[in-house]
Amino acid sequence: MTLLTERSEPRTTPAPRPRAPHPLRAEAVRGFAPWAGAAVLLTVCALLAGSSDRWQGDWAETRTRLHSALLIAAPLAAAAGCRQGGRERRRRTEELWGTAVRSPLARFLASALPVAFWVLAGYVLAAALALLATWPYAQGDRPRLAPLPADALVVAACALLGQVVGRLAPWRVTAPLVAVAGYLVLGLPAMAHSGGGRQLDPAFPVPIGSDPVRWQPPVMAVWAGGLAAAVVLAYAARRRYTALLPLAAASAAGVLLVQTGDGLWHDDPLRRHQVCDTSTTPQICVNARYEGLLPQVTEALSGITGRLEGVRNLPVRFEDHPGDPRREEAQLPMLEPFGWSVVRGRLTDPRQYAWEAATALTSRDRCTTTDPSVSRVDDAVVNYLAASPAQQYFDDHDAQGDPARRARLKARLTARGRLASMGEEERRAWLSAYFATAGRCGAEGVPAL
Numbered sequence: 001m002t003l004l005t006e007r008s009e010p011r012t013t014p015a016p017r018p019r020a021p022h023p024l025r026a027e028a029v030r031g032f033a034p035w036a037g038a039a040v041l042l043t044v045c046a047l048l049a050g051s052s053d054r055w056q057g058d059w060a061e062t063r064t065r066l067h068s069a070l071l072i073a074a075p076l077a078a079a080a081g082c083r084q085g086g087r088e089r090r091r092r093t094e095e096l097w098g099t100a101v102r103s104p105l106a107r108f109l110a111s112a113l114p115v116a117f118w119v120l121a122g123y124v125l126a127a128a129l130a131l132l133a134t135w136p137y138a139q140g141d142r143p144r145l146a147p148l149p150a151d152a153l154v155v156a157a158c159a160l161l162g163q164v165v166g167r168l169a170p171w172r173v174t175a176p177l178v179a180v181a182g183y184l185v186l187g188l189p190a191m192a193h194s195g196g197g198r199q200l201d202p203a204f205p206v207p208i209g210s211d212p213v214r215w216q217p218p219v220m221a222v223w224a225g226g227l228a229a230a231v232v233l234a235y236a237a238r239r240r241y242t243a244l245l246p247l248a249a250a251s252a253a254g255v256l257l258v259q260t261g262d263g264l265w266h267d268d269p270l271r272r273h274q275v276c277d278t279s280t281t282p283q284i285c286v287n288a289r290y291e292g293l294l295p296q297v298t299e300a301l302s303g304i305t306g307r308l309e310g311v312r313n314l315p316v317r318f319e320d321h322p323g324d325p326r327r328e329e330a331q332l333p334m335l336e337p338f339g340w341s342v343v344r345g346r347l348t349d350p351r352q353y354a355w356e357a358a359t360a361l362t363s364r365d366r367c368t369t370t371d372p373s374v375s376r377v378d379d380a381v382v383n384y385l386a387a388s389p390a391q392q393y394f395d396d397h398d399a400q401g402d403p404a405r406r407a408r409l410k411a412r413l414t415a416r417g418r419l420a421s422m423g424e425e426e427r428r429a430w431l432s433a434y435f436a437t438a439g440r441c442g443a444e445g446v447p448a449l
């Protein structure tokens with residue numbers, strides 16, 4: 001009997017089935033979420049670009065502008081989340097989506113987290129671009145980054161809150177209504193002049209010349225993030241009592257913010273310091289935040305300090321403090337806010353800046369009335385030190401006026417000519433006598449021209 005053996009063929013293992021992409025990944029790379037992030041990015045960039053001459057080169061002002069952009073970015077993120085939340089109702093796939101094996105919270109997060117991530121990324125990218133735009137023109141300060149992480153988290157939290165509203169009221173008009181409501185909720189407390197509740201507003205304006213205390217941004221993040229997490233858990237979690245934990249954290253953060261009040265902010269210590277060029281008389285001092293501008297300021301005032309060489313009774317220094325100058329100091333034209341005297345790290349008009357400094361050097365602002373002869377002397381000194389760029393225009397205008405104006409112009413021109421025609425020693429002695437009476441309101445002691 002013959003055994004017939006059958007030739008066996010090698011077994012082949014079946015090809016592995018392709019792994020299905022994670023729902024979060026599918027939502028994050030396709031659909032509405034990336035467009036929502038792009039909308040936040042472009043909106044914030046457009047807001048900043050319109051006022052770039054006022055913040056480029058000033059780290060503190062850049063921080064303030066980015067924080068102010070939250071007033072628009074957060075409502076926009078909420079509207080984007082709301083639109084995403086109403087998607088299933090618009091597509092009429094609510095019943096089909098409800099048959100998924102995942103929990104309601106997992107289904108909610110699969111739709112909401114991509115939008116929250118992208119709007120957060122859009123705000124962070126806009127902030128990074130603003131910081132990069134400021135860096136080449138910075139004049140001695142340091143980057144101010146403290147509120148930015150909390151602001152970014154607020155934008156993401158608003159997207160989650162908007163998603164809940166979109167699920168509860170999935171109509172097309174809900175998203176724009178949410179944006180308007182978010183703008184009012186964030187904007188109205190910021191306009192209040194008093195009340196601890198305004199400290200709960202994530203978009204509360206940063207006081208000029210102030211920095212937040214170190215713990216303010218994390219506490220603000222807990223306040224906003226805790227509220228968003230509590231609302232999401234109360235809506236989508238199977239055990240809704242879990243919303244009590246983030247709600248308790250948000251409540252504690254809110255109480256701390258309200259009780260601290262204005263103590264959440266402290267004066268910028270760098271703002272009180274000055275850096276000086278001691279090689280001139282008077283010395284030239286600018287705020288330490290703008291130390292890089294000192295060479296430009298010194299160059300702009302070189303005509304004044306050169307003409308005052310050897311003159312006695314001068315102020316000790318030009319200073320850049322806000323408010324009235326102290327005794328033996330003269331006020332420099334303020335460098336801030338940027339956009340006027342300074343744009344992108346450069347003095348816009350050195351001649352105008354020098355004229356304003358010369359005017360401050362001879363100022364009698366505290367006098368209610370000034371003798372006409374003293375006014376002519378002040379005008380001659382200012383014209384000698386640093387004439388206004390517009391001086392010729394005003395002189396021509398007075399020359400075409402009535403006889404009284406023409407007479408006053410003639411007297412001023414005569415006084416200017418007499419001061420300019422003096423010899424150096426004579427003029428130095430005359431100026432020393434003049435500055436001995438600087439700031440006085442009467443004509444007594446003021447040398448004549």
